Amino acid sequence: MVKVQWYPGHMEKARRQMTERLKAVDLIIELRDARIPEASTNPMLNMMAQGKPRLIVLAKTDMADPVQTEKWVRALRKDNQSCLAVDLMRDSSAGKKIIREALVLMKPKRDKQRARGINPRAVRAMACGIPNVGKSTMINRIAGKNTVKAADKPGVTRSLTWIHADPQLELLDTPGVLWPKFDDEMTGSLLAALGSINDDILDRKMIAMDAIHVIQDLYPGKLEEIYESGEVNPNGMLKAIAAKRRCLRENGEADTKRAAELFLTELRHARLGRLSLEHAKDENSEENAE
Ligand SMILES: Nc1nc2c(ncn2[C@@H]2O[C@H](COP(=O)(O)OP(=O)(O)OP(=O)(O)O)[C@@H](O)[C@H]2O)c(=O)[nH]1
Ligand SMILES: [Mg+2]
Structure with a gap:
């Protein structure tokens, strides 16, 4: 397995600024990638959160395995945790669902304010999460227009910005x-396979081989169906991908580096189908194990 780590200075700076800004925040909206709901949660968030209520939003559900997303939502909702799964690209009601859930979470506090004769102000929520997960897209979706920059590469947003997305x-x-x-x-x-780590620092062939290994484990037969090869060894599968996608060097040899890049692009854009690279534990698995 390949070892990657990406924690540049700008992230540490952002972490500090987010901790400072939390004082002015009522609610944390934590975005995770629906295809990897566990790997895409930042363990530092629990320390930073200062007991603020949290709404977990699983984004990119249009690219995740729907059966798995349903299981993950059920698992995450245990212990009264709020969780929504949304397609921020095509579901025009995604913004409304998030607003509604944020208001539900803040209802006890706002009801108390009303009882004291105070008209509650708008809820202030901090959108946070791993790079490239869809934070800025969610804000634009709720605002109904493109107010902040969003693009398909990690590290687009560089500063903390308040947006009056909705009254x-x-x-x-x-x-x-x-x-x-x-x-x-x-x-x-x-995280690297799905595009949350700067590609320039990655050994994309190793990342692709790890992803191939995971897909072969979770979706047996899937890659065989797409690339027409029963190869079980990830390096062998890369050669098969090179052959199928015509990534060949001048001497006719398989260009596995280029095949790896192509494979990652296909994976990231769900061209291999709707795949979740982390599967939720079966709810009854503990009883079954006994
Ligand atoms: N298919 C799909 N794509 C999405 C969804 N949400 C966001 N995207 C895409 O994901 C990419 C990253 O979106 P951003 O909103 O820039 O992500 P971010 O979390 O703000 O990223 P940073 O600012 O780099 O941390 C963009 O190409 C979006 O179009 C979704 O629900 N489905
Ligand atoms: Mg952003």
């Missing part, structure tokens, strides 16, 4: 933040 909801856009050390190497590899 009832103000949103703080923040830069994507990772953390100094991943607990296990697979976390880094999954």
